[in-house]
Amino acid sequence: MLGSGLGQLADAIESPTLIPYAGIPEFPQPGVSGHSGDLVLGHLGGTQVAALKGRCHLYEGWSLEESLIPVRTLLELGIELLILSNASGGINPRFHSGLVVAIDSHIDWLFQTRKSPNPDPSTGSILMRSHRTYDSMWLARAQETALEMGFCLPTGTYLATLGPNYETRAEYRAFGRMGADMVGMSTVPEALLAMQHGVRVLAFSVVTNVANADVPSQTHHAEVLEWSANARARLQPLVTKIASKYFR
Numbered sequence: 001m002l003g004s005g006l007g008q009l010a011d012a013i014e015s016p017t018l019i020p021y022a023g024i025p026e027f028p029q030p031g032v033s034g035h036s037g038d039l040v041l042g043h044l045g046g047t048q049v050a051a052l053k054g055r056c057h058l059y060e061g062w063s064l065e066e067s068l069i070p071v072r073t074l075l076e077l078g079i080e081l082l083i084l085s086n087a088s089g090g091i092n093p094r095f096h097s098g099l100v101v102a103i104d105s106h107i108d109w110l111f112q113t114r115k116s117p118n119p120d121p122s123t124g125s126i127l128m129r130s131h132r133t134y135d136s137m138w139l140a141r142a143q144e145t146a147l148e149m150g151f152c153l154p155t156g157t158y159l160a161t162l163g164p165n166y167e168t169r170a171e172y173r174a175f176g177r178m179g180a181d182m183v184g185m186s187t188v189p190e191a192l193l194a195m196q197h198g199v200r201v202l203a204f205s206v207v208t209n210v211a212n213a214d215v216p217s218q219t220h221h222a223e224v225l226e227w228s229a230n231a232r233a234r235l236q237p238l239v240t241k242i243a244s245k246y247f248r
Ligand code: HPA
Pocket: 087, 088, 089, 090, 165, 166, 167, 183, 184, 185, 208, 209, 219, 224
């Protein structure tokens, strides 16, 4: 699942078959720039992959269930590993724009789990929580592979908000005190859904702007797209190497 400005990661896919979301029954159509809306099937590092170029966010008005149709489709196609990616605002002061971080936990500030029209009868929720959502083995493998490639892959806690606004300085400060390292508007429902289906999750967050709660500044979508393009130079070879190293 390729997040904001990360769709071009799919350019590395060999012998691609591109299917526009518009041609797939029931698929939601992303409305935000930086999300083209194509399913790309092909090979990466010698293994079969399916890439979702474009994500539908809850702030666009999609229901939780609608927003999950693309990932649900991949799960039904029988994927072994779900690799999620997103762009995020950095809260951890050690982070910088362009940094790729592996998500190892999250804070769910989406408050959606009980709104589903189609809840799990045993729990009343389609998305149960788990402390094992982000698979520790795949996280360690990704870190090891990044080191082999010459860069460090830090881990962090991702806080998901409904958006679409970026945060006020007071919100960035509050989220930092809550324990968040990054903040964004996606990923958590997709990770929970995969976990419930027994599919392991590896999630990357690209920090596109770093919050400084003490200095007035504004985040712009263009800046987010620019820094996610910059991070692609590390994320694309990293994902390719993971595919070739662990699936061949
Ligand atoms: N906040 C929320 N989502 C984001 C941000 C941010 O600062 N940057 C990129 N996605």
